[in-house]
Amino acid sequence: METQNNSPNEEKVEEVVEKTEYEKFIDKLLESKWSYSKIDCFKSCGFKFKLKYLDKNFVYSGSIATEFGTAIHKAEESIGNYIIKNEPINYIKIKNKFMIDCIKVKKRYSNDWITKDDYSGKDYETKYQDYIHKNMFYLEKYLKDNPNLEIVGSEVPINFKFDDTWTFTGSIDRLYRDKTTDKYIIEDIKSWPNIEKHKDELATPLQFVVYSLALAKMKEKSTDDISCQYYLPISNELASAGHKNYIEKGTAKLMSLFEKILAQEFKPAPKPLCHWCEFCRTNESAPNKSKWLCPYASVWTRERPANWSEFNFTTLEEYPKILNQYRLQHDLPVLPSESENKK
Numbered sequence: 001m002e003t004q005n006n007s008p009n010e011e012k013v014e015e016v017v018e019k020t021e022y023e024k025f026i027d028k029l030l031e032s033k034w035s036y037s038k039i040d041c042f043k044s045c046g047f048k049f050k051l052k053y054l055d056k057n058f059v060y061s062g063s064i065a066t067e068f069g070t071a072i073h074k075a076e077e078s079i080g081n082y083i084i085k086n087e088p089i090n091y092i093k094i095k096n097k098f099m100i101d102c103i104k105v106k107k108r109y110s111n112d113w114i115t116k117d118d119y120s121g122k123d124y125e126t127k128y129q130d131y132i133h134k135n136m137f138y139l140e141k142y143l144k145d146n147p148n149l150e151i152v153g154s155e156v157p158i159n160f161k162f163d164d165t166w167t168f169t170g171s172i173d174r175l176y177r178d179k180t181t182d183k184y185i186i187e188d189i190k191s192w193p194n195i196e197k198h199k200d201e202l203a204t205p206l207q208f209v210v211y212s213l214a215l216a217k218m219k220e221k222s223t224d225d226i227s228c229q230y231y232l233p234i235s236n237e238l239a240s241a242g243h244k245n246y247i248e249k250g251t252a253k254l255m256s257l258f259e260k261i262l263a264q265e266f267k268p269a270p271k272p273l274c275h276w277c278e279f280c281r282t283n284e285s286a287p288n289k290s291k292w293l294c295p296y297a298s299v300w301t302r303e304r305p306a307n308w309s310e311f312n313f314t315t316l317e318e319y320p321k322i323l324n325q326y327r328l329q330h331d332l333p334v335l336p337s338e339s340e341n342k343k
């Protein structure tokens, strides 16, 4: 074979090609970790996804629903862990911890605590009482009624490359194994008021698509050996999720969402739900740092339920200009442009 040697005087010229902004954007997407909530954020509003995950405007913007839900998750995780360790469940300890967590929620959202939601007709005080007196005993009863099942994990971590490209991380709330068939059931605990409100999400829940694919890989199983269900501690309902061909349909859906992200489809989707978005000025729990970042937000509030926006979206390039017009309209100082920042 012929070999070529560079003479000592011959300089090796390396071609250095600067990456374009778009190539840097792709690198950033591929390096980042994905979760169901991140992809769901894009699905609900592309502009919110951009503000949050690409511009990195991470702020804490809790709500009574998320904080009450977190308290329930912690209680359910403790109950599951006692069962996994085959120890008697210390309900008094779990109840006391839950009560302390809920007192904090009640203090922070005193008005919301006594407001009935439109779906279950219950306020949080009732939801709290229902949980400590009835619903927290669900898991023990469920296992007694289904002696073929055992819990094999609470908050089971997943780390999985979807489509060999996108790294998903997260945790499965509860994992059961059927001792007779060696099949698995993934359970996700939701603090939804009832299943009726979310029945459209049962057929192809993307969260379960990712979890099932990840679990199948971890356990070297087929996804046919895995089923999924939601448990709702507030209404004490159990609902199976992931209907016929949900893996195929969900995989196609996820791929189409990633295609849109790659195509930078970051348009805002104004709707009444903006009122709970951390980038919406009408959201009382949103910090000042974030609540003035979306000029396209719907102005909808419970008191004035009108769904319109102060500014229409044109292009992402126009956003800084529109943002400043929006700020001026609300007597806020304008923000320096990027070029001025670099000076």
Ligand code: SF4
Residues within 6 Å of the ligand: 045, 047, 048, 051, 268, 269, 270, 271, 273, 274, 277, 278, 279, 280, 294, 296, 297, 298
């Ligand atoms: S306020 Fe509405 S339109 Fe704006 S980022 Fe949030 S969800 Fe999207």
